Amino acid sequence: MSEDQSPFLKACRGEKTDYTPIWLMRQAGRYMQEYREVRERTPFMDLCANSDLAAEVTVTAVERIGADAAIIFSDILLILVPMGMDLTYGKGEGPILGNPIRSGADVDRLCEAPPEALSFVYEAIRKTRASLKPETPLIGFCGAPFTLASYMIEGGGSRNYAETKTLMYTDSGAWHALMNLVSRSLVKYVKKQIEAGAQVIQIFDSWVGCLSPEDYREFVFPHVRLLLDSISGDVPVIHFGTGTATLLDEQKKAGGDVIGLDWRVNLGETWDRLGNVSVQGNLDPCTLLGDRETLSKRAGEILRQAGGRPGHIFNLGHGVLPMTSVDNVKFLIDFVHEWKVDA
Numbered sequence: 001m002s003e004d005q006s007p008f009l010k011a012c013r014g015e016k017t018d019y020t021p022i023w024l025m026r027q028a029g030r031y032m033q034e035y036r037e038v039r040e041r042t043p044f045m046d047l048c049a050n051s052d053l054a055a056e057v058t059v060t061a062v063e064r065i066g067a068d069a070a071i072i073f074s075d076i077l078l079i080l081v082p083m084g085m086d087l088t089y090g091k092g093e094g095p096i097l098g099n100p101i102r103s104g105a106d107v108d109r110l111c112e113a114p115p116e117a118l119s120f121v122y123e124a125i126r127k128t129r130a131s132l133k134p135e136t137p138l139i140g141f142c143g144a145p146f147t148l149a150s151y152m153i154e155g156g157g158s159r160n161y162a163e164t165k166t167l168m169y170t171d172s173g174a175w176h177a178l179m180n181l182v183s184r185s186l187v188k189y190v191k192k193q194i195e196a197g198a199q200v201i202q203i204f205d206s207w208v209g210c211l212s213p214e215d216y217r218e219f220v221f222p223h224v225r226l227l228l229d230s231i232s233g234d235v236p237v238i239h240f241g242t243g244t245a246t247l248l249d250e251q252k253k254a255g256g257d258v259i260g261l262d263w264r265v266n267l268g269e270t271w272d273r274l275g276n277v278s279v280q281g282n283l284d285p286c287t288l289l290g291d292r293e294t295l296s297k298r299a300g301e302i303l304r305q306a307g308g309r310p311g312h313i314f315n316l317g318h319g320v321l322p323m324t325s326v327d328n329v330k331f332l333i334d335f336v337h338e339w340k341v342d343a
């Protein structure tokens with residue numbers, strides 16, 4: 001089978017497949033023993049910067065669980081370093097940006113990320129592509145402008161995005177300048193990933209669900225549109241977010257060949273409404289923590305809602321949680337593969 005005819009790439013293009021392709025966000029991560037062993041010896045940022053190790057972790061994960069696509073081992077926040085941000089990953093606390101952006105003057109101190117500053121990512125993509133089975137497609141990725149800006153402004157994760165919204169509402173000039181700078185950096189970064197061999201790109205707008213549709217339209221849409229317009233046509237793009245039930249129509253308008261759905265929406269009804277686009281999702285990651293009866297019941301409901309329509313990529317609604325059992329992940333992947341799509 002050529003890669004181009006793999007079920008995952010066919011589903012991205014909205015073509016019919018013999019079975020529903022599945023991969024999991026964060027499929028290379030702490031729930032996996034092999035990953036924890038590598039991490040015992042290597043700090044997270046060193047792992048990302050080491051293209052041999054990043055390729056190894058990527059390939060090990062996809063082969064261990066039997067997923068239909070690999071996602072390059074990296075992180076959405078790495079691009080912030082060549083833009084001028086101080087990034088560290090504290091033990092158990094998540095990422096920390098030591099010099100948060102709070103004003104127009106702070107934005108002026110940043111620069112567009114020179115794409116060659118992230119050459120270790122392209123190198124990891126090339127090495128991963130060379131060692132993956134030919135029929136397994138490789139996903140490259142980046143954060144979306146809003147999600148990245150929220151980390152830059154908050155200085156880390158956030159519960160209510162108060163600082164982010166304060167800048168957005170009080171200095172829209174600085175806000176749009178920041179979003180534009182991030183978007184321009186992302187365009188070059190993504191194009192380099194495609195050149196290196198990424199066959200699909202996923203845009204992670206993980207935290208955009210904290211916005212109202214009005215704020216999305218005014219403060220986010222133009223920037224996502226610019227990003228997606230600039231990279232569209234090269235390879236399929238998956239446009240992902242969480243908590244986005246009220247934003248999906250706008251997100252679809254902004255672009256992407258595949259729209260990511262989380263578990264808070266009914267996949268069937270939402271797909272009916274969105275219409276002509278592929279969809280990815282949408283199992284609650286917590287179902288992998290429960291018993292297999294519930295897991296197969298919930299997975300079956302999603303497959304039934306998709307109803308064999310071409311263009312469904314099975315995934316979780318968000319990343320695999322660290323306490324997940326690998327056996328449950330494999331059970332889910334087998335379950336999805338064995339499902340008769342025409343049933």
Ligand code: CP3
Nearest residue numbers: 025026027028029044071072073074075076094204206319
């Ligand atoms: O999916 C994959 O297997 C590929 C690798 C990948 C990572 N991060 C590795 C990682 C991907 C696609 C990401 C994307 C990412 N990073 C997002 C968007 C997806 C999402 O979950 O919403 C976000 C918001 C980040 C930022 C980030 N990086 C956070 C909040 C954290 C700490 C929280 C956590 O999950 O530990 C990271 C660190 C990180 N990125 C880890 C991994 C495997 C854990 C690091 C470790 O302790 O080993």
